[in-house]
Amino acid sequence: MNDQLRIDELRSKLRTYDYHYHVLDDPILDDEQYDRLFRELVDLETLHPEWASPDSPTQRVGGVLAEGFDKVSHVIPMLSLGNVFSVGEIAEFDERVRAVAGDDVAYVCEMKIDGLAISLHYEQGFLVQGATRGNGTVGENITINLRTIRAIPLSLQEPQSLEVRGEAYLPHKSFRALNALRQEEGLALFANPRNAAAGSLRQLDPRVVAKRGLSFFAYALPDAKGIVQSQHEALLYMQKLGFPVNPYFALCHTVSDIVSYVEKAEKLRETLPYDIDGVVIKVNAFSVQEQLGYTAKSPRFSVAYKFTAQKVHSRLQRIEWSVGRTGVVTPTAVIEPVLLAGTTVSRASLHNEDVIKEKDVRLGDIVVVQKAGDIIPEIVGPVISERTGAEVPIDYPTLCPACYTPLVRLTDEAAWRCLNESCPAQQVEKLIHFASRQAMNIDGMGEAVVEALYHAGLVHDVTDFYTLDKNVLLRLERMGEKSASKLIDAIVKSKEQPLERVLIGLGIRHVGEKVAKMLAATFSSMDVLMQASQSELQAISDVGPKMAQSIVQYFAHEANRERVMRLQALGLTMKSTALEQNLYDGPFTAKTVVVTGTFTAMTRQDVVSQIEQQGGKVSSSVSKKTDYVIYGQDAGSKLTKAQQLLRDLPDLSLHILTESEFLTMLKEK
């Protein structure tokens, strides 16, 4: 098959797979196979820039950074909806509609997706513009970002010119992954998927947007009269064109139909993999919609039934201040127990001093407590009308509640910290963290046991875990023979935990699971890692300057180096995954390799580490001694030199590999 045909075939295959995965929610290919085809297409398109096409699946990843977003006018304004909150208000809406349209009305009910309204323009079947709602009349042109959303078709099944509106949103899974990553990197967390979606679409770097896992549901064809005559037909038509349409729409004829749809939606809400915040009720026939018309702000033919937030009132009894592993002092509100969304709640989050001040919460206040998604309950604020005058402002502690060291507030942080390294509260938290499931996974060494060991003076530092014996453990209250033996076994077993888990356990700031894994895969041992310079660390993909600095600072501390050495002396193996891989020969073992150009599936540093992990040598210039040249996009003189060498000396053992050939060889290892 010639390259042009193969390019067409790959594009069409990848489009079909994208459609099944992101629109039909029914994947028909595994990620690895998808990636292989994707890389093949990238390589062929690199070889043949003359066949580039804006709707190729490769054009979603986003290359060029935006300097800002241009404004775009919405020819048909993007209005918002009036809200209703009760069955009574739904009935009033229905009455208003019937007063104008007569008795024969039908409605379409849809899920109200909690994201951002987006407008998409297609010309002759191609996506040419995507914009935010903005103020309804003027929005921002965020086409480059919207192109990265795989649920949004870049081209349509038919060469139509039309505008489609819908909601861009962040599925729960993407939201959790994003926040987990941000936590590891010490960045502020997004409060909910909607904010995260909004923040993502405002990014100037579309490559960042591409990684966020946004999605889209189409819900309106604002200028559809020539094509379809009702909202129901519009939804089906958009589905046919290849748009993702939320599947739970339904035709309703009476208020009681609508109410049972709303009830079903409230139940479904708990299980859906994305946030909905209500139900949108729309008159079905466009002719009736026209008859009803608009108010200044919103259509008269549609309303949003908003789910009421899950909120209750309770009395704030006191604040508990706790000191975390890194010394951050956080307030937790202790409230009179209340039932909220099916569970009894007696504690709620108050975040930090700024939040307390901003909300002006006082001891004794009746407060509003809310549960948002799967996030822990939080205090929304005081009910001012319930104040009696006996409420007492909350004093923020100036001394650490555990060790009485004066607290400090670092610049750029909302948190007060205790900087005393030997603060008992921090020490206990550090010990708990070290033994925890995500770190050394010492079975049976939970919070209570760690606290008991610490207060009995048996364990102060993580190294002390490894000097415990059964008789010592038996001194603890409620510790029997059997559990003591089991615990000792678990401690001994944990000595075999790999380097990455030890790194997590040490609790180096900004080093979470992902970074620890990367460090363990790059450095052959703890000793090598301890010597690494800031720039060596930063050369690892995803390790930023803040992380690199924090790692260097940690190991610059004498006490920390000693701790690591003691752990080694106590028998912790701290095996690096890099070392493990080194034991296996691969195609690049003992070979000299030159890496050039920009790679799509991995960073250049990843390519280099893969070769080094097999014991290959990466060199910066091409010579007769070079065994492999691996090239990515925009490879220049090194590739040309290798090609020239091969032409002149065809017997050389030099091989030139594309990125995808390289990846295939890695897999064959």
Ligand code: IVH
């Ligand atoms: S129809 C006149 N349908 O809710 C606005 N909106 O204020 C017509 N939304 O801005 C919108 N799901 O962002 C419609 N199935 C749905 C929706 C939906 C979510 C959002 C949209 C709009 C807001 C209503």
